[in-house]
Amino acid sequence: MSNSISKDDFNEGPQEYHTGVIAFFKSLPEAGRACAQIFDRGDYYSVHGETARLAAATVFHTNAVIKKRGSGQNQVDTVFLNQSNFETFIRELLLVKQYRVSIYKQQNNKNDWAEEFKASPGNLSQLEDVLFGGSQEQTNNAAVMGVKIASDGSNKTVGVGYIDITSRVLRVCQFTDTENFSNLEALIVQLGPKECLLPHGEAKTRHGACLERNGVLVTERKKTDFSASDAAQDLSRLVRGWSSGSVVARPEMQHSLATGALGAALKYLELTSNEGNFGQFSCSVYDLNQFMRLDSAALKALHVETNDNTGPAVHNTTLLSVLDKCRTSAGHRMMAQWLRQPLLDINQIEERQDLVTAFVESAEMRNSVAEVHLKRVPDLPRIARRLAKKQANLQDCHRLYQCAEVLPDLCESLARYEGPHCATISAVFISPIQESVGDLSKFQEMIETTVDLDQVKQGVYVIKPDFDEELCAIRGSLDTLESQLNSALRVAAADLGLEAGKTIKLEQNGQYGHFFRVTLKDEKSIRNNRAYHTLDTNKAGVRFRNSRVADISAEYSTLMKQYEKQQHKVVTEILAIASGYVEVIQSLSFALTTLDCISALASAAVSSLVPYVRPHMRPRGSGSLHLVQCRHPCLELQDGVSYIPNDTSMGEDNGCFHIITGPNMGGKSTYLRSVATAVLMAHVGSYVPCNEASIPIVDAILARVGAGDCQQKGVSTFMAEMLETSSILKTATRDSLIIVDELGRGTSTYDGFGLAWAISEHIAREIKSYCLFATHFHEVTALAEVLPETVRNFHVAAATSEDTLTLLYQVLPGACDRSFGIHCATIAHFPPKVVEYAKRKADELEDNFAAGDDEDNPDAVVKRRKEKSEGEELIKATLTEASGWKLDNMSDDELEQALCILKSNIVAKDNSYINHLLAVSY
Incomplete structure (x- = not known):
């Protein structure tokens, strides 16, 4: 079918034909902005109102397809979709835009419509065949969670129930939280739900805002849905090994808030309405602290995955796109999950590293697994789910059969590895x-015995005729009729003087059955021939037949229906047997998916321009964070970029709080991100883009990098910055890694500096976590003198000469005590008068003595800085002397005389810095 409506038969049909559906559409209650209603009209679909305008923009990219339909005051914008347009639109709504979708179908009464299908980002099951049918496989997890909150003054208790339909997993989690819901945010990052259910009226609360801020679609449900007692009965049917008598005693049921939230999610997904779901789920208590905590700001700052809804990430622009070299759909999903759930157990991390090392060392094993075997593995979780729900077909069974055929050769490839980690390879995979x-x-054996594998090669999935006696008998009769039809073709060809199979052909379709066809050029051969009956004429030719072919075709059609009915019985029996392998498929899927991710991490490590190295992991709280020649994994792969790596050493004798100053575009932000990204990759079990790395276990990566207005939520740039910082201060521990970039620039200079100093001092003095703090407030570097054991100063190097600024992108020890803003203005070709005026105003507003007019002369700059240091000591001594005066015993004349003597003494020192200050003051 074409991608546009080619026929105007329904587009321009009578208005009364559309009156019923439009009247029904206008009677629907308000469903929210993120909801689309689609009407199944049989051969096509229609959308109306706001959904029509959305379809015009996303599918057709033009408003020309929008039509006015209805009568009088009831006219609404309408867009018509064929099947291809409909499937494109559905995928855009659910997988990209995160909308809810309702599909309505006409009932017996033409003006009566009812919701036939519904779907949401967390519940794709009813539209799986549309979304992932054919060759398309599911690359994203469809997960939904319910949230129920109890408040006791300032204490918040949060209960979360989580359902991942793809993995058939139920989880409950209950914890206390802060006013900013930082723990809830960490849980959202770890689990990555697409949709969240809240009791009615809570979407506009602070926790509702937290969900929306993290890109989760919020759906309100009745408060009575959040009932722990109702959930118990559903869980006894859905969870493997749970009986109705033992449910209440389960440890999962002791978290009443979380169980109530899970009950709301179960009702929303209607899992108990399909018996195929019974006994197919696992349920467990989720520990929020089992993985490293990432806040949403860190997820965005480190470009872990695409963070908007505009489509898939561009290649190599996110950490996921760099590392995700997986070959299976389940592998893509697991890699995204690994990046959201970095490990904290050093033994688990090192086991993953051992597996990655084996694949790095053995190119033969890596290539055979990824390029030969895993490419033939289908989406096993989806097949298991379809089998459990009695929705599978022979094609699903054949895909599983093909996968089973691959496994012996895959094990053989893995067994050929003889390196130091062969025991781990054997235990985890083989x-x-x-x-x-x-x-x-x-x-x-069952598939080989029952399925006609020769027909499968032609894309036809049928049962072998000789497998069933009745099928065999019917097939024999069908073969006889086919022989008679071919004989009839030869007789007709001889009768009409045509060549069988060339100028006259035997064909079949669902409307007419079997018939002959000739081209329009040969139509004269049957004209006025009463032995043949013309069925229809079109540009492809003339379709016709005689009474003998009509009789054979009718008998053939009857036998074919009998054959299909009997085959359906056999297929049903095969699928019933296959459904017993669901647990085997799930176990196999986990092993193959883990293998896919390990192979992908190894491929990423060796395929980089400079190979990654295995980091040495240290226990939590021990050792220092040490990175040699650290690079950013995304930036180094961009075209035209020659990346300059940097070293980092934090902790013990090197201080855990590093202040980085320097010019804009000098690489401060990239340096922060590269360090944090290396730490994240190490906790995933990946190699890291360094020459050498030693990394202690950190419990969290928290970020305050960049800021943007959230106008639709009423949050300014500065307020967004303060909210993120507040969350960091309340969440961070001594074992956390914090990265802060340009804190305080969203308000006045004085307020910004005050906040930057207070926050940095609190982190360095009280929290004492690893922290990289990039700032333009050069005065903050004085914190190193206040806290010399904890704080160290660094700067990004830059060279200036003849009004040019050369950025060196190297991070060096020491503070940068000058600004390069005026140089940047010169490079941007500001008018010379503006640049000169800016210099004068800068001299008035701040002390530029250390740079001076000859700032491009390094020796002169060193000399002037020495003069400044000596001048500051003179000023300090003079003020100390003045502080000893007895002002109560001095007259005004005596005080004025004393000040004149003080000034004369200091001027006599002939210090150029003091002379500069005196000149500026006048």
């Missing part, structure tokens, strides 16, 4: 895969 091979052997 043993569970071989166990699955044994479990699936009977399944393979």
Whole structure:
């Protein structure tokens, strides 16, 4: 079908044809801005109002397709969609824009419509075939969670129930939280739900804002849905191994808020309405502290994955796109999950590193696994889910059969590895895969016995005729009829003087059955021939047949229906047997998906321009964070970029709080991000883009990098900055890594500096976590003198000469005590008068003595800085002397005389810095 409506038969049909659907559309209650209603009109679909305008923009990219339909005052914007347009629109709504969708179908009464399907970002099950049908496989997790909150003064208790339909996983989590809901935000980052359910009226609360800020679609439900007692009955049917008598005693049920939230999610997804879901889920208590905490700001600052809804990330612009070299759909989903759930257990991290090391060392194993075997692995979780819900078909069974065929060769490829980590390879991959091979052997035999594998090569999935006696008998009769039809073709060809199979052909379709066809050029051969009956004429030719072919075709159609009915019985039996392998498929899927991710991490490590290295992991609270020649994994892969790496050493004798100053565009932000990204990658189990790395376990990566207005939420740039910073101060521990970039620039200079100093001092003195603090407030560098054991100053190097600024992108020890803003203005070709005026005003507003007019002369700058230091000591001594005066015993004349003597003495020192200050003051 074409991608546009080619026929105007319904586009321009009678207005009364559309009156019923438009009247029904206008009667629908308000469903929210993020909801689209689509009407199934049989051969096409229609959308109206705001949804029509959305479809015009996203599918057709023009408003020309919008039509006015309805009568009188009830006319609304309408867009018509064919099947291809409909599928494109559905994918855009659910997978990209995160909308809810309702599809309505006409009932027996033409003016009566009812909701037939509904879907949301967290509930895609009813539209899976549309979204992921055919060759498309599901690359994103559809997960939904409910949230229920109890407040006791300043204490907030949060209960969360989480459902991942793709993985058939239920989780409950209950914890206390702050006013900013930082723990809830960390949980959202870790689990990555697409949709969240809140009790009615809570979407505009502070926790509702937290959900929206993290890109989660908020759906309000009745408060009575959040009932723990109702959830118990549903869980007894859905969870494997749970019985109605033992549910109440389960540890998961002791968290009443979380269980109530899970109950709301179960009702929303209507899981108990399908018996195929019974006994298919696992349920557990989720520990918020089992993974490293990432806030949403860190997720965005480190470009972990695409953070908008405009589509997939551009290649190599996010950490996910750099590391995700997976070959399976489940692998893509697991890699995204790993990046959101960095490990904290050093043993788990090192086991992943051992596996990655094995694949890095063995190019043969890496290439055979990724390029040969994993490419043939289908979306196993989706097949398991379809089998459990009795929605699978023979094609799903054949895909599983093909996967089972791959497994022995895959195990053989893994077994050929003889390196130091072969025992880990065997335990994690070979043993569970071989166990699955044994479990699936009977399944393979069943498929080979029942499915016609020769027909599969032609894309046809049918049962072998000789498998069932009745099928075999019907197939024999069909073969006889096909022989008679071919004989009838030869007779007709001889009768009409045409060549069988060339100028006259035997064809079949659902409307007419079997018939002959000739081209329009040969139409004269049957003209006025009463032995043949013309069926229709079109540009492809003339379709016709005689009474013998009509009789054979009718008999053939009857037998074919009998064959399909009997085949359906056999297929149903096969699928019932196949559904018993769901647990085997799930176990196999986990092993293969983990293998896919490990192989992907190894491929990323060796395919970089400069290979990554394995980091040495240290226990939490021990050792220092040490990175040699650290690079940013995304930036170094961009075209035209020659990346300059930098070293980092934090903790112990190197201080844990590093202040980085220097010019704009000098690389401060990139330096912060590169360090934090390396730490994140190490906790995932990946190699890191360094020459050498030693990294202690950190419990969180918290970021305050960049700021933008959230006007639609009423949050200014500065307020967004303060909210993020407040969350950091309340969340960070001694073992956290904090990155802060340009804090305080959203308000006045004095307020900004005051905040930057107070916040940095609190982190350095009280929290004592690892912190990289980039700032333009050069005065903050004085904190190193206040806290010399904790704070160190660094700057990004830059060279100036003849009004040019050369950025060196190197991070060096020491503070940068000058600004390069006027140089940047010169490079941007500001008018010379503006630049000169800016210099004069800068001299008035701040002390530029250390740079001076000859700032491009390094020796002169050193000399002037020495003069400044000596001058400041003279000023300090003079003020100390003046502080000893007995002002109560001095007259005004005596005080004036004393000041004149003081000034004369200091002027006599002939210090150029003091002379500069005196000149500026006058």
